[in-house]
Amino acid sequence: MSSKERIANIERLMDDLAESKAEIVRLLQTQRDLIRDYGQEAANQRGEIERLHTALCEVCRLAEQLPSGIDHEADPENESPSDMVAHIGGLICKAAEVAGGEQ
Secondary structure (H helix, E strand, C coil): CCHHHHHHHHHHHHHHHHHHHHHHHHHHHHHHHHHHHHHHHHHHHHHHHHHHHHHHHHHHHHHHCCCCCCCCCCCCCCCCHHHHHHHHHHHHHHHHHHHCCCC
């Protein structure tokens, strides 16, 4: 192999190396962008979870203020409107607790 051929091979290798380096830089930038976007999405999800948790707590707080109170178990013998409202309040709180992961 002549010197010119060797130089041409080295130049091709250098070009290939430069292209590979550029591709690596593009991939690293894409990776950084994805990590940043994932972090932002995670922060948004945390905010939404906190907002929903606050809303569920407020639902339970309001149900507990029912004049009849709350009753998690229905009394089949008691058909009074007050008992039904208390049972509905209990069901609301139970559903909110389940939705909030506080079973």
